[in-house]
Amino acid sequence: MVLLRGFLVLVVFFLLGEALRVLAGLPVSGGVLGMVMATFTLMLRGQVSDELAEASRGLISVLVLLITPGVVGVFFIVDQFYGHWTTVIVALIAGTLLSVLTTLWLMKKVSESSAGENSHE
Amino acid sequence: MNNAFAELLSVWTAGPMLSIALTLAAFLAANWLFARFRRPLWMPPVLIAALLLAAVVALSGIGFEEYEQGARWLTVLLGPATVALGVPLYQQMHHIRALWKPILVTLPLAATLAAVYALGIAWLMGASPLVLSSLAPKSVTAPIAMGIAEQLGGSVSLTLGGLLITGVLASVFVDWCARWLNIKDDRIIGFALGLNGHAIGTARAFEISPTAGAFSSLGMGLTGVFTALFLPFTFPF
Incomplete structure (x- = not known):
């Protein structure tokens, strides 16, 4: 019962997210809007109930399970993009390496400099 | 028989x-x-x-x-599961507050570059507009990426293929690069995983620690929202 109550909260926020997406015409998925709304609600309340924490932990632990069926489809389109894969793979390998490096480097630099500022205050 | x-x-x-x-x-x-x-x-x-x-x-x-x-x-449970990411996000809010500045500076630039690097390379290699628009949302979480690919006129299946490859690569590269740059802060590692590697990176981040997981959820969510709002208006192909 406890898990169901938490699950209901998550589903309701998902539906609210979908409502916001459709009514405001946003190109963002209902899940993400629901996530943002849930986070803000929790911040306003200042606490999270045990049932919601429990339900969300359960769902997050099976996140990989939920993505898997979509990933299976990839193996059935390999032929369809025959001839494009070299480009796709080179672009993804080099592009991802560069963007990971950029992200880590930027985060490191900016957090070091803001930590430095704080210690001077 | x-x-x-x-x-x-x-x-x-x-x-x-x-x-x-x-x-x-x-x-x-x-x-x-x-x-x-x-x-x-x-x-x-x-x-x-x-x-x-x-x-x-x-x-x-x-x-x-x-x-x-x-x-x-x-797969319908992906919707509520995305919402569920809001809970660790809230629980880690004190960490996020402490790092708001680097997050605010890094996010727009890194999320843009996540798309631009790969698109630039693919374009130089002579990729077709279909391939380019399928790869554009490569660092964005699946439900949002599918929406963006459709909007840009890409192939949703190819987008999912790109997402898979990107997610796996991002998990490996974040590990390598963090060691190389001598970064041990779970918050930075988590953020980079979510920003570049969407849900696959986030699953990896939760293996590292709850803090890395929360920052990864944050990176994934912000990149998703930012890219969804920004890419359809700036995509030149």
Whole structure:
């Protein structure tokens, strides 16, 4: 019962997210809007109930399970993009390496400099 | 004998239970294999599970369409699961407050570059507009990426392929680069995982620590929202 109550909260926020997406015409998925709304609600309340924490932990632990069926489809389109894969793979390998490096480097630099500022205050 | 098998298969695939059983079995087997092979970063559970499932679905004659229809009973849960990411986000809010400045500076630039680097390279290699618009949302979480790809006129299947490759690569590269740059802060590592590697990176981040997981959820969510709002207006192809 406890898990169901938490699950209901998550589903309701998902539906609210979908409502916001459709009514405001946003190109963002209902899940993400629901996530943002849930986070803000929790911040306003200042606490999270045990049932919601429990339900969300359960769902997050099976996140990989939920993505898997979509990933299976990839193996059935390999032929369809025959001839494009070299480009796709080179672009993804080099592009991802560069963007990971950029992200880590930027985060490191900016957090070091803001930590430095704080210690001077 | 063959007829009986075909009949059984058609009964089994009439409802979603066979797809659900196969997916659950593949997920559990993948986790077991993953632990068994000492958690190789380049072969995350999602890839093992998908390979097992693809083999079973192709060899048994179930067919991908049938499988996917049944598996929808699981994939609809992605919506509430995305919402669920808001909870660790809230629980880690004190960490996020402490790092708001680097997050605010890094996010727009890094999320843009995540798309621009790969697109630039693909464009230089002479990729078609279809391929380019399919790769554009490569670092964005699946439900948002599918929406963006459709909006840009890309192929949703190719987008999902790009997402898979990107997610796996990001998990490996974040590990390498963090060691190389001597970064030990779980918050920075988590943020980079979510920003570049969406849900696959986030699954990896939750293996590192709850803090890395929360920052990864944050990176994934912010990148998703930012890219969804920004890319359709600036995509030149």
